[in-house]
Amino acid sequence: MSVLVYTDLHDGKASKGSLEALSYASKMNAGDVVAFCHGTLNGDGGMGAFGATKVLHNAIENLDAGQIAKMVADAASQAGADVVVFSHDNSGKAVAPRVAVRMNAGIVAGAISLPNTSAGYVVRKSVFSGKAMADVSLKTSKKVISIVPNSFGLHRTDGTASVEAFNGDAGNSSVKVRSFKPTSTDGAIPLPEADIVVSAGRGMKGPENWGPIEELASIFGAATACSRPVADIGWRPHHEHVGQTGIAIRPTLYFAIGISGAIQHLAGVNGSKVIVVINKDPEAPFFKAADYGIVGDAFEVLPMLIEAAKSFKSH
Numbered sequence: 001m002s003v004l005v006y007t008d009l010h011d012g013k014a015s016k017g018s019l020e021a022l023s024y025a026s027k028m029n030a031g032d033v034v035a036f037c038h039g040t041l042n043g044d045g046g047m048g049a050f051g052a053t054k055v056l057h058n059a060i061e062n063l064d065a066g067q068i069a070k071m072v073a074d075a076a077s078q079a080g081a082d083v084v085v086f087s088h089d090n091s092g093k094a095v096a097p098r099v100a101v102r103m104n105a106g107i108v109a110g111a112i113s114l115p116n117t118s119a120g121y122v123v124r125k126s127v128f129s130g131k132a133m134a135d136v137s138l139k140t141s142k143k144v145i146s147i148v149p150n151s152f153g154l155h156r157t158d159g160t161a162s163v164e165a166f167n168g169d170a171g172n173s174s175v176k177v178r179s180f181k182p183t184s185t186d187g188a189i190p191l192p193e194a195d196i197v198v199s200a201g202r203g204m205k206g207p208e209n210w211g212p213i214e215e216l217a218s219i220f221g222a223a224t225a226c227s228r229p230v231a232d233i234g235w236r237p238h239h240e241h242v243g244q245t246g247i248a249i250r251p252t253l254y255f256a257i258g259i260s261g262a263i264q265h266l267a268g269v270n271g272s273k274v275i276v277v278i279n280k281d282p283e284a285p286f287f288k289a290a291d292y293g294i295v296g297d298a299f300e301v302l303p304m305l306i307e308a309a310k311s312f313k314s315h
């Protein structure tokens, strides 16, 4: 018995979301954890340290989602895996449903818990923009689960994985996009994977005032984010927009600076473990969702916070 995990490679190493999917699979206690990946792989891609015992590797660099799905389903069959796990990132969202169709499997897309097998096979996911939880019962013999980035965390096992060539047939490509490399501007970590996010809204008054936001983010090794109007008016790039119509994130620490806390914004960030709000209006709705709140002008609070963060980091 084994669990297959699809892993995305960046510069020969498994992405953080993929390592989290491996951690999840190894905590399932459902047999050997076998990873499938394609493209350039360095060593075991760091996967043995997070629970993989074997890595099935196909060297082809550019495959479309349909081709990857075929390979993953074939790899699952070869590995004798009834369960396939993905990170619920861009690749997982594109490939997991296709694998489920190929395997005739039930799927939970966007899981936030390990399966509860005490009565059946139940996996929890959040629904209605994080306002409710759904316990989804999978009744098929084959199962596909994609887990929301940062919902489970990384768990090192410090093991090692053997690497085996997997020369499956990918079939023909049905799309014209040959290669897709998600790049974060300026080499920062991708927003969905970030542990700490420094986010700002219209309270910052204009794009020229983002210096302190970026400085605070760089002290903490954090990603930057913004509210929707900030992206809509072009103060910040659209890939930073978080919320119901933007990216949903679950960092360990979320700073919301000059953001009112509208329900559509909260929908994308209310899974954060700790929320720190800075707003000059004590009645701002965001304070109701905050773990820590500072009522004050961001332009006065930020320099003090930056100094405090620098001094904290230097100790």
Ligand SMILES: Cc1cc2nc3c(=O)[nH]c(=O)nc-3n(C[C@H](O)[C@H](O)[C@H](O)COP(=O)(O)OP(=O)(O)OC[C@H]3O[C@@H](n4cnc5c(N)ncnc54)[C@H](O)[C@@H]3O)c2cc1C
Binding pocket: 200, 201, 202, 203, 204, 226, 227, 228, 229, 230, 241, 242, 243, 244, 245, 246, 257, 258, 259, 260, 261, 262, 263, 264, 265, 268, 278, 279, 280, 281, 284, 296, 297, 298, 299
């Ligand atoms: C269908 C739909 C989908 C939407 N999806 C999203 C979404 O995905 N993400 C999203 O963010 N929004 C979304 N919105 C928009 C949302 O409703 C809000 O309008 C938006 O989040 C407000 O952005 P904001 O908080 O930056 O701006 P504002 O509402 O203008 O709030 C600015 C805040 O900054 C504070 N402030 C002002 N000056 C300072 C200062 N000097 N120091 C400290 N604080 C200060 C103010 O007190 C205020 O609370 C959506 C709306 C709709 C209708």
